[in-house]
Amino acid sequence: MIHLLKRGLNSMKGSNFKRKLINARRVFVIGSHSFIRNAWLSVAATVVMGITLACILLTLFANYTLTSTVKSFTDNIDVSIYFNANVSKEQIDEVSSEIRNDTSLGVKEVTYVSKEEARATYEASIKDSIKELQSLSQTNDDTFPASIKVKTYDTAKLQNVVEITRAKKYSKIVYKDSYKDDAKRVAVDRLGNIAKFLRNAGFIASILFGAISILVILNTIRMAIFNRKDEIEIMQLIGASKWYIRGPFLVEASIYGAIAGIFASAFFYLLVLGQAPKLGSYVEEIRPSVEKFQSLIWMIVPATLIIGILIGSFSAYLAIRKHLRFSHSK
Amino acid sequence: MRKIGTIYQDFKLLPNRTVFENIAFALEIVGMTSKEINFTVPRVIDLVGLNGKEKNFPKELSGGEQQRVAIARAVVRQPKILIADEPTGNLDPKHAWDVVAVLEKINQHGTTVLMTTHNQDIVKKLKRRVITIDGGRISNDTSVKAGAK
Numbered sequence: 283m284i285h286l287l288k289r290g291l292n293s294m295k296g297s298n299f300k301r302k303l304i305n306a307r308r309v310f311v312i313g314s315h316s317f318i319r320n321a322w323l324s325v326a327a328t329v330v331m332g333i334t335l336a337c338i339l340l341t342l343f344a345n346y347t348l349t350s351t352v353k354s355f356t357d358n359i360d361v362s363i364y365f366n367a368n369v370s371k372e373q374i375d376e377v378s379s380e381i382r383n384d385t386s387l388g389v390k391e392v393t394y395v396s397k398e399e400a401r402a403t404y405e406a407s408i409k410d411s412i413k414e415l416q417s418l419s420q421t422n423d424d425t426f427p428a429s430i431k432v433k434t435y436d437t438a439k440l441q442n443v444v445e446i447t448r449a450k451k452y453s454k455i456v457y458k459d460s461y462k463d464d465a466k467r468v469a470v471d472r473l474g475n476i477a478k479f480l481r482n483a484g485f486i487a488s489i490l491f492g493a494i495s496i497l498v499i500l501n502t503i504r505m506a507i508f509n510r511k512d513e514i515e516i517m518q519l520i521g522a523s524k525w526y527i528r529g530p531f532l533v534e535a536s537i538y539g540a541i542a543g544i545f546a547s548a549f550f551y552l553l554v555l556g557q558a559p560k561l562g563s564y565v566e567e568i569r570p571s572v573e574k575f576q577s578l579i580w581m582i583v584p585a586t587l588i589i590g591i592l593i594g595s596f597s598a599y600l601a602i603r604k605h606l607r608f609s610h611s612k
Numbered sequence: 613m614r615k616i617g618t619i620y621q622d623f624k625l626l627p628n629r630t631v632f633e634n635i636a637f638a639l640e641i642v643g644m645t646s647k648e649i650n651f652t653v654p655r656v657i658d659l660v661g662l663n664g665k666e667k668n669f670p671k672e673l674s675g676g677e678q679q680r681v682a683i684a685r686a687v688v689r690q691p692k693i694l695i696a697d698e699p700t701g702n703l704d705p706k707h708a709w710d711v712v713a714v715l716e717k718i719n720q721h722g723t724t725v726l727m728t729t730h731n732q733d734i735v736k737k738l739k740r741r742v743i744t745i746d747g748g749r750i751s752n753d754t755s756v757k758a759g760a761k
Contacts, residue, residue: 300643301642301643304644305641305643512627513626515624516625516626517641519618519620519624520637520638520641520685521642526641
């Protein structure tokens with residue numbers, strides 16, 4: 283009898299790697315069974331995690347859309363400095379250089395518009411109005427002053443730009459500027475502030491839900507450990523390794539994260555991106571954001587799954603460290 | 613591979629696994645394949661005399677049978693030493709002798725069996741080396757030649 287046992291055991295001599303793979307597969311199976319066995323707890327943990335991941339995706343999408351929206355508005359905000367008719371190109375260049383070289387202004391662009399270009403632009407804008415075209419033919423080149431159009435990265439800095447051009451040294455060459463404390467600039471600034479607030483709110487919401495997910499999963503795994511306390515003790519006595527005992531809990535929590543990732547991605551891509559273009563008539567920038575996120579689906583979906591698995595595993599690890607003590611090390 | 617097997621007074625079987633699965637578990641944790649397990653476990657079940665009980669759960673077995681499952685689990689990895697901590701403590705005399713008989717059989721096959729017991733009948737009838745411990749110290753040590761390994 284014993285020689286037959288020896289034959290069975292001797293066959294074990296050989297691939298240690300193969301044994302480890304077999305053990306890993308068994309750990310995965312035990313973890314999966316545990317997920318199914320604690321069905322209601324598993325559903326609760328998965329739902330909370332799904333909300334967290336959906337919140338992260340929505341925050342990313344909203345952040346991208348808002349940033350694009352604000353950028354498209356601020357790109358159109360500029361100030362035009364108009365020069366007197368007798369001012370030479372060199373004098374205008376001097377003003378442009380002073381503005382461009384002042385690093386505190388954060389100048390994005392300074393564009394020179396000559397008298398001829400200004401006239402041609404106006405002419406193009408009134409090409410359908412015969413009456414205005416007739417009026418235009420009565421004017422000369424000096425009617426349309428040369429100007430420079432200044433754009434800054436921060437719209438608030440436009441005020442600093444006009445302070446330079448309104449200085450006494452330029453009073454003889456600068457005719458006027460288009461800067462006013464107007465509603466458009468104020469509205470864009472306000473939009474920028476709203477966008478920043480919503481970005482921060484989304485970030486905080488994601489962190490909050492993430493913390494809640496970790497706590498829910500930690501508690502779920504803690505309960506699973508408690509329910510299997512006797513079984514774990516026996517496993518230790520028989521000689522199971524620490525990771526053979528811990529592994530199934532990590533697998534179980536990872537499954538919560540993976541399933542939550544799938545649901546969050548499906549919710550985001552089917553519901554949110556599917557319905558978002560309907561808002562496109564109100565906010566044009568949503569369409570490019572939708573296209574961008576759809577083009578990155580191959581990256582976003584796996585990333586969501588991985589984040590879910592990481593959050594789940596981390597929570598389980600915390601629970602195991604705190605509640606699964608070993609009386610011996612192996 | 614672990615060279616010491618242990619059995620306990622309260623059996624320490626996994627209640628939601630069958631006899632076969634309880635024994636197989638000791639082989640699963642060391643990475644034995646299903647084929648190897650299916651080869652080895654039935655032979656150990658035969659060794660401890662539990663043929664026909666493979667699919668029973670521990671709660672469906674008598675105390676003696678449960679202890680024999682525990683013995684099977686302990687010896688399936690062929691330990692050099694089997695430590696039995698009061699293996700008959702929870703058993704009636706008949707089942708207690710069944711368990712002792714199994715331990716003797718295992719000893720005959722070359723495994724050293726170290727058994728702790730308060731049962732003087734078993735000690736007298738086995739006629740093996742007896743080490744008496746009193747207050748944590750060895751107070752007596754007999755060495756019996758017949759059947760000792």
